[in-house]
Amino acid sequence: MFDGLKDKLSGFREDVEESADVEEEPAEGDEPANGDPTSGDPAAGDDAAASGDAEVVAAEAPADAEAEPASDAADDEPSAFQRAKAFATGRIIIEEEDLEEPLWNLEMALLESDVEMSVAEQILDTVREKMLGESRKQVETTGELVESALHDALLDVIAVGQFDFEERIAEADKPVTIVFTGVNGVGKTTSIAKLSEWLADRGYSSVLANGDTYRAGANEQIAEHADRLDRELISHDQGGDPAAVIYDGVEYAAANDVDVVLGDTAGRLHTSDDLMAQLEKIDRVVDPDMTLFVDEAVAGQDAVNRAKEFNDAAEIDGAVLTKADADSSGGAAISVAYVTGKPILFLGTGQGYDDLTLFEPEALVESLLDEE
Numbered sequence: 296m297f298d299g300l301k302d303k304l305s306g307f308r309e310d311v312e313e314s315a316d317v318e319e320e321p322a323e324g325d326e327p328a329n330g331d332p333t334s335g336d337p338a339a340g341d342d343a344a345a346s347g348d349a350e351v352v353a354a355e356a357p358a359d360a361e362a363e364p365a366s367d368a369a370d371d372e373p374s375a376f377q378r379a380k381a382f383a384t385g386r387i388i389i390e391e392e393d394l395e396e397p398l399w400n401l402e403m404a405l406l407e408s409d410v411e412m413s414v415a416e417q418i419l420d421t422v423r424e425k426m427l428g429e430s431r432k433q434v435e436t437t438g439e440l441v442e443s444a445l446h447d448a449l450l451d452v453i454a455v456g457q458f459d460f461e462e463r464i465a466e467a468d469k470p471v472t473i474v475f476t477g478v479n480g481v482g483k484t485t486s487i488a489k490l491s492e493w494l495a496d497r498g499y500s501s502v503l504a505n506g507d508t509y510r511a512g513a514n515e516q517i518a519e520h521a522d523r524l525d526r527e528l529i530s531h532d533q534g535g536d537p538a539a540v541i542y543d544g545v546e547y548a549a550a551n552d553v554d555v556v557l558g559d560t561a562g563r564l565h566t567s568d569d570l571m572a573q574l575e576k577i578d579r580v581v582d583p584d585m586t587l588f589v590d591e592a593v594a595g596q597d598a599v600n601r602a603k604e605f606n607d608a609a610e611i612d613g614a615v616l617t618k619a620d621a622d623s624s625g626g627a628a629i630s631v632a633y634v635t636g637k638p639i640l641f642l643g644t645g646q647g648y649d650d651l652t653l654f655e656p657e658a659l660v661e662s663l664l665d666e667e
């Protein structure tokens with residue numbers, strides 16, 4: 296999953312390792328490109344330093360490095376002594392300028408992978424801070440340092456607002472009403488059917504309510520899922536009031552001890568203003584326990600923009616990203632939570648009813664950074 300992004304992240308690691316290697320070259324006695332007088336220290340010839348596995352001391356680069364070379368050994372800068380010591384112990388120092396090109400390449404890679412601009416910038420800021428920050432005292436290999444910086448940076452943006460969905464269902468008063476929003480054709484209805492099955496696997500009953508009274512054929516489509524899964528479906532004729540359908544779903548669930556109401560909504564009306572007004576009305580009338588926004592992982596930036604738009608109209612509690620099994624760039628999965636402040640809760644991973652996976656930020660980050 297998200298193989299393109301995975302390759303690009305691995306490219307960043309190689310870039311940094313290459314830049315760090317350049318720092319080690321003075322072992323041969325060459326004058327370093329940056330003219331740093333300490334880089335030529337003979338101690339840099341240490342075997343460990345010459346190996347690709349050299350340890351790293353992360354240090355803040357002086358902001359005015361060019362104007363004032365490291366000769367003054369100011370307390371808050373990587374002093375000549377620190378550098379000499381680093382070389383003597385087979386370590387290298389990562390400076391801001393070593394990261395410049397790799398970070399630029401990383402930014403391009405993230406944008407090419409459809410990561411939203413503000414999210415890409417946040418990732419870069421965290422990576423820069425983690426790799427140069429004073430607080431990082433541990434000594435690690437270049438690869439480990441990059442991996443840990445990327446891990447923290449990605450997790451920070453992906454895990455925004457994450458909560459335990461099953462616990463939320465377990466603790467809520469029944470029936471729990473969940474309304475699904477999102478444009479047509481992204482897999483909203485299929486996701487409702489999948490979630491009904493996911494809930495049943497965990498002992499929760501559910502009823503489907505078709506609030507998409509706009510599109511011809513919507514009743515038949517959801518009825519097919521309800522039949523196959525043997526679930527009750529509440530629907531009104533085409534053109535009816537969607538808020539009334541979902542309201543009836545809640546009444547039915549309360550009267551029949553059903554745990555969860557899963558309400559579908561239209562993905563398109565005459566105008567997008569009509570659609571947003573309809574969602575606001577459902578919000579007002581039904582006051583759902585959760586509103587989940589559904590879109591395709593493959594839609595990239597479009598999915599991120601739509602998530603923002605829908606969240607503005609009827610505040611969402613989380614998102615479901617479908618078609619994560621298709622070859623997608625990964626940008627939506629990285630960006631939606633940071634941009635909306637609401638977590639991705641599920642990934643759709645196929646067309647079967649069991650193809651719904653709880654979204655786990657830590658697992659996603661680990662798989663993105665897995666070198667296999």
Ligand SMILES: Nc1nc2c(ncn2[C@@H]2O[C@H](COP(=O)(O)OP(=O)(O)OP(=O)(O)O)[C@@H](O)[C@H]2O)c(=O)[nH]1
Binds near residue numbers: 486562619646
């Ligand atoms: N590969 C894959 N296909 C999916 C996934 N989720 C849904 N689909 C397919 O996407 C298509 C559209 O899904 P629907 O559930 O009809 O989409 P919708 O958003 O409800 O569309 P409307 O009913 O038109 O609003 C169907 O063919 C689904 O089988 C997924 O996670 N992976």
